[in-house]
Amino acid sequence: MTKPLRIPLAGAAWIALLATAACGPAEADSDPAAQTEPIPSAAEGRTLTAPPELVVGEWWSVEVDPALVGATFPTTLVVTHREGDRARIGIPPNDFSHDFLVLHIPVLGDVDLTTFAWRVMWDDFEALRFPLEEGREWTADFHGFDVDAEVTRVEGNRAYVTMVGEGQRIELVYDADMGMITDFREEALQLAFRVTDHGFGYEGEVLSPAGIELGMMVRGPAVSAAHHGDAETMGDAAGDTPGNTSESVEVDTDGSHGSLNLVVWNQGTESEGGRYSITATAPDGETFDGVFEVEPGSPSVLVQSFGHESVQGTWHLDFHRGGPAGLLVELFTYQLDVVRPEGR
Numbered sequence: 001m002t003k004p005l006r007i008p009l010a011g012a013a014w015i016a017l018l019a020t021a022a023c024g025p026a027e028a029d030s031d032p033a034a035q036t037e038p039i040p041s042a043a044e045g046r047t048l049t050a051p052p053e054l055v056v057g058e059w060w061s062v063e064v065d066p067a068l069v070g071a072t073f074p075t076t077l078v079v080t081h082r083e084g085d086r087a088r089i090g091i092p093p094n095d096f097s098h099d100f101l102v103l104h105i106p107v108l109g110d111v112d113l114t115t116f117a118w119r120v121m122w123d124d125f126e127a128l129r130f131p132l133e134e135g136r137e138w139t140a141d142f143h144g145f146d147v148d149a150e151v152t153r154v155e156g157n158r159a160y161v162t163m164v165g166e167g168q169r170i171e172l173v174y175d176a177d178m179g180m181i182t183d184f185r186e187e188a189l190q191l192a193f194r195v196t197d198h199g200f201g202y203e204g205e206v207l208s209p210a211g212i213e214l215g216m217m218v219r220g221p222a223v224s225a226a227h228h229g230d231a232e233t234m235g236d237a238a239g240d241t242p243g244n245t246s247e248s249v250e251v252d253t254d255g256s257h258g259s260l261n262l263v264v265w266n267q268g269t270e271s272e273g274g275r276y277s278i279t280a281t282a283p284d285g286e287t288f289d290g291v292f293e294v295e296p297g298s299p300s301v302l303v304q305s306f307g308h309e310s311v312q313g314t315w316h317l318d319f320h321r322g323g324p325a326g327l328l329v330e331l332f333t334y335q336l337d338v339v340r341p342e343g344r
Contacts, residue, residue, distance in 0.1 A: 032059045032076055037201030043179065048159050049131040051113040052179030054079050054087045057341040060180050061197035062106050067190040070299030073097055077106060077180075080208035080339045085113045090208035090339070098305035101212070101332040102261035104143065105184060106193045109212040109334065116174070116181065119212040127181060128174055132159035142168060143189070158182075190300070203342050209334040215251040215258060215311060220278065220319035220327030245319045251283075251312055255333030258311035262290035263328040267300040274323015283313025294323060309336075 042053045056079050064073040075095040081088035088110055091100075100108055104120040111118050115126035126140040129149070136151040140163065147165035154160070157177050163170040173183040175195075182195040221243055251258075262278040276292040290304040311333050319327045 032061065032078075032197070032199060032202055037199070040200055043200070046157070046176040046179055048133070048154065048157060048174075048176050051085060051116070051130055052176065054082055054113065054179050055200060056080065056082050057202045058179070058200050059198070059202040060178065060195045063194050063196055064100065064103070064106055065192045065194070066103050066105070067192070069099070069103070069301050069303055071099075073099065075100075075106070076202075077108070078202045078206045078341055080206050080337070080341050087111045087113055088208055088210060089118075090206040090337075092204055092206050096207050098259035098261065098307050099303055101259040102263065102303060102305065102330050103189075103191060105186075105191050107181065109209045121214055127172060128159075128161070132161075132174060132176075142170060142186070201342065204340065206339055206341060208337040208339050209257070210337065211254055212332055212334045213253045213255060215253045215255070215331040215333040216249045216315065216329065217331075218247055218249055218317055218329045220317075220329070221245055221321040243321060245321075247317045247319075249315045249317065251315060251331060251333065253312070253333045255311065255335055257307070257309045257336040258331050258333045260288055260306045260308055261330045261332075262288070262304045262306075263330065264292045264294060264302040265300075265326040265328055266294060266298055266302060269324040270298060270300060271296050272324050273298075274321075274325055276322060276325065276327060277318075277320045278327055278329060279318040280329060281316040282308055282310060283315065284310040286310070294325065 040055050043055050046052050058079045060077045062075050062077055064075060076092055077089050078092065079087055080090040089107055100106065107118050109119055112124065114130065116128040117124040117126045121143050123141045125142050129136060129138040132151050134151055134154050138149050140147050140149055145165050145168050147163040147168050147170060149161055149163040152160050152162050157175065159174045161172050161174065167188050169187040171185050172181050175182040178195060178198045180195055185192045260280060262280065264276050273296050274294045276294065278290045280288045286308065288306045292302050294302065311331065317329055321327055
């Protein structure tokens with residue numbers, strides 16, 4: 001059975017980065033709790049009435065649990081930059097997965113603290129609105145769908161938020177003491193993450209992406225416009241005749257680095273097997289091959305992910321569909337800094 005792959009960073013510079021990071025303190029990636037510091041004064045007294053005063057080096061241990069792909073990813077989030085009402089959140093090299101970009105969770109990259117917004121597909125997802133009081137309402141965009149949000153209850157320093165919209169339902173918990181969304185569950189894509197630990201004073205290198213953008217999204221055979229949220233539509237499209245297609249796509253964004261995601265959209269066709277392949281050729285000629293031998297009972301979404309540091313220009317994509325599932329390519333671009341938060 002094909003499983004989602006957690007593929008390490010690609011490219012000579014990123015390979016060198018991982019080699020360097022491996023020489024650092026082992027506990028930096030494996031056990032941030034072992035190095036935590038007392039609560040900084042700037043982080044004391046957080047409440048639900050105002051955005052959190054996040055602190056550079058603040059960290060959260062997180063379990064990312066997207067049931068749709070049939071895998072769980074433990075990781076660590078670290079504040080790498082903070083200026084005014086904006087922060088940037090990164091991940092240590094050994095904890096980073098390019099799958100996070102196509103999953104859109106956990107919180108990653110640039111964050112507007114006034115709304116706790118991070119990039120999800122085309123727009124920023126405004127997860128919160130302060131003050132967080134019972135009955136507070138707002139409208140947000142999640143994955144291209146409008147959702148109506150409401151604080152349904154408040155317990156101590158925690159706010160419980162429910163969001164509903166066309167084919168969407170999201171439930172999340174914000175904990176002001178931790179300054180983070182500590183539980184997130186989304187029904188349509190079956191996305192979830194939860195915080196399991198929290199502290200300050202993270203030491204070690206952190207990959208810090210900035211300016212995350214969707215560089216391209218190309219639907220191969222049988223993938224409809226509603227591919228991410230409409231299993232019924234996807235099932236109808238999946239009845240098309242298997243075959244091959246090719247396409248060239250121009251990427252023109254500000255990011256020099258990227259996370260490339262080759263996807264088999266198997267939702268609605270999990271009972272059937274098939275053989276699929278996607279080949280993506282980058283502007284510099286480097287080729288990325290995804291081959292999927294899908295057995296009956298495989299997860300609803302199968303992903304193979306790669307990192308690349310030369311993403312601007314023309315990409316060439318080749319799809320081979322030997323089964324009922326649909327195919328998809330997504331590329332998210334960003335600038336990438338490598339920082340040691342304690343040194344900022």
